[in-house]
Structure formats: structure tokens, C-alpha cells
Amino acid sequence: MKTLVLITLAIILLTTSCVGRTEAKSFSTTDKTVATYTGPIIDMHVHAYSRQTPMFGLENYNPLTRQTYIGSESLQKHQEETFKKFKKHNIVRAMVANGSAWHKLDSSLVIIGEGHYNSIDELKQKHKNGKLQVLGEVAPNYQGLLPTDKSLTPYFDLANELEIPIGFHLYPGGPPGGAYFAYPKTRAFQGKPLQLEEILFSRPKMKLYVMHAGWPFLEDMKALMYAHPQVYVDLGVICWGIPRVEFHNFLEGLVDAGFGDRIMFGSDQMVWVNTIDEGIEAVNSAAFLSMQQKEDIFYNNAARFLGLTKAQIKRDKEL
Numbered sequence: 001m002k003t004l005v006l007i008t009l010a011i012i013l014l015t016t017s018c019v020g021r022t023e024a025k026s027f028s029t030t031d032k033t034v035a036t037y038t039g040p041i042i043d044m045h046v047h048a049y050s051r052q053t054p055m056f057g058l059e060n061y062n063p064l065t066r067q068t069y070i071g072s073e074s075l076q077k078h079q080e081e082t083f084k085k086f087k088k089h090n091i092v093r094a095m096v097a098n099g100s101a102w103h104k105l106d107s108s109l110v111i112i113g114e115g116h117y118n119s120i121d122e123l124k125q126k127h128k129n130g131k132l133q134v135l136g137e138v139a140p141n142y143q144g145l146l147p148t149d150k151s152l153t154p155y156f157d158l159a160n161e162l163e164i165p166i167g168f169h170l171y172p173g174g175p176p177g178g179a180y181f182a183y184p185k186t187r188a189f190q191g192k193p194l195q196l197e198e199i200l201f202s203r204p205k206m207k208l209y210v211m212h213a214g215w216p217f218l219e220d221m222k223a224l225m226y227a228h229p230q231v232y233v234d235l236g237v238i239c240w241g242i243p244r245v246e247f248h249n250f251l252e253g254l255v256d257a258g259f260g261d262r263i264m265f266g267s268d269q270m271v272w273v274n275t276i277d278e279g280i281e282a283v284n285s286a287a288f289l290s291m292q293q294k295e296d297i298f299y300n301n302a303a304r305f306l307g308l309t310k311a312q313i314k315r316d317k318e319l
């Protein structure tokens with residue numbers, strides 16, 4: 001029972017981890033002077049669910065962007081609507097947390113992620129069975145745990161041992177002010193990226209990406225990426241969950257610091273499928289990015305990070 005409660009809680013946390021929105025009612029049209037990337041996309045941050053969540057059908061208002069989103073109605077609708085978005089945007093691969101059911105539908109598209117709500121033994125078994133390709137989303141912030149908490153050590157070791165990427169969530173978590181009504185254990189200070197330093201240093205070959213790019217700790221994130229050239233980031237949630245200007249400022253800060261070849265697109269689509277449209281639009285509308293930089297963010301950086309073969313890349317670009 002306790003386990004069930006914890007699992008349920010973990011699912012809710014992970015889902016909302018990422019924040020809430022929906023129905024892309026309207027988003028700003030790309031400036032005509034800004035070129036739109038239309039090639040293949042790898043989305044490094046998507047969520048699927050294995051049971052009904054309270055977020056299905058949920059209307060979610062974001063006070064920062066002043067937009068309202070309505071969640072997919074059901075598990076089935078969520079899967080169908082998300083796959084439609086994949087097709088619409090030429091998303092050829094997607095890291096889907098809890099994605100084993102979706103993987104059965106399209107094994108070349110869906111990269112299965114599993115988080116630390118699984119035991120180490122469960123994860124090893126899943127990996128053995130081809131049901132674990134990325135350890136993620138690992139989001140202990142919802143349990144009030146720092147990355148350095150000893151209970152997480154086996155998970156970093158596992159990613160290192162299996163030589164699979166680990167997607168680590170630092171911040172933000174849940175909606176603005178979420179600690180007051182939804183996630184009482186979360187604290188903003190827990191999201192500081194430099195906490196990962198010793199974890200990285202003791203596992204130099206571990207492939208870690210910081211989800212949400214460590215927003216809003218830009219200076220910390222630049223320091224981490226400078227000191228640890230193996231660290232990548234994804235743009236999940238910040239590409240639609242914060243005001244566009246703030247997203248662009250943050251992204252530009254990382255690009256200007258020289259890290260444009262380690263930034264990967266991620267939507268962090270939970271049950272609000274139109275956030276995929278918005279996230280892609282947010283990158284495309286960044287006037288400071290060249291087309292090459294957009295291609296790197298949307299595809300090339302993730303292809304390198306995931307270790308795709310030349311044949312896989314060729315196939316993706318021909319789709």
C-alpha cells in the first residue's frame with residue numbers, strides 16, 4: 001500500500017514536475033525575418049503514463065505566461081495526441097519517461113526513460129529486457145532530496161555502469177509557488193546545478209544531462225558546463241513554461257557562453273500536448289540563433305549525446 005502510494009505520488013510529481021499547460025490556443029507567430037527549422041527533431045523530454053493521472057483533462061493556468069492549457073482526456077487520447085504532434089513536427093526520436101508502452105507502438109521513435117521511483121534491481125532487469133535506455137526523469141527534488149543525498153548514489157552508479165544517459169531534474173518543479181499547495185518538500189535552493197560537481201567528477205564517463213537546463217541558475221549552469229564538458233542540457237518546460245523573453249535570455253546566455261553544441265531540445269510534454277508546438281516555436285523564434293545552431297539544438301547535439309550511428313542519423317534525416 002505504502003509502495004502504491006509512493007508510486008502514485010511519484011507519478012504525479014514527475015508529471016507535474018514539469019508543470020502544467022495545454023491547448024495551444026495561440027502562440028506568437030514566428031517573426032517573418034526569423035527562419036524556421038524544418039528538419040528532424042529529437043525531443044529529449046516527454047512523459048507518458050501508465051494509469052489515469054489527475055492531470056488528464058485538467059485546466060491549468062500559468063500566471064507567468066498567462067496562458068491556460070487543458071490536459072488530454074485520457075491515457076489513450078494522450079498517446080494519440082502526442083504521436084500526432086511527433087508526426088506534425090518531424091520528431092523522429094523522443095525520450096519518453098515511462099515510455100515502455102509507447103515503445104511498443106514505435107520502437108525506433110521512442111527511447112524509454114525510467115526514473116528513480118524504480119529500484120536498482122528493477123532498472124537492471126528492464127535494461128536487460130531492452131526496456132531502459134535513459135535513466136530519467138530523475139527528480140528527487142519532489143521528495144526534498146538534494147542530488148548529493150546518499151540514496152541517489154546507486155542511481156548515478158547505475159547510469160555509469162550501464163553506460164546510459166541520465167536525465168536529472170533540478171529546477172523548476174511544479175507550478176509557480178507549488179511548494180505551498182502541491183509539493184511541500186520542494187525548495188528552490190535544492191535546484192542549484194553546482195551540487196552535481198563531485199558526482200560528475202567521480203564518474204567522468206557518465207552521460208548526464210540537466211533537464212530544464214538548470215533554469216533559473218544561469219551562472220551556475222555556465223560554471224558547471226565549463227568545468228564539466230560532458231554535461232548537456234535540455235530545454236524542457238522552460239521553452240513554454242516561462243515568458244518567452246526570459247527563455248530567450250536564458251538560452252542566449254548559454255549559447256553566448258559557448259555551449260550551443262550541448263543544448264538539446266526537450267518539450268517536457270506532460271498531458272498538455274500543445275506545449276510541443278510552443279516549445280518548438282520558442283526555439284525557432286530566437287532571432288539570435290543561426291539555422292546551424294537551431295539544427296544543433298533540435299537534432300545534432302542529441303544525436304551525438306545519444307551516440308546515434310551514422311546510419312541512424314542518415315535514416316532520421318531522410319524521414
Ligand SMILES: [Zn+2]
Nearest residue numbers: 017018137268
Ligand atoms: Zn519532465
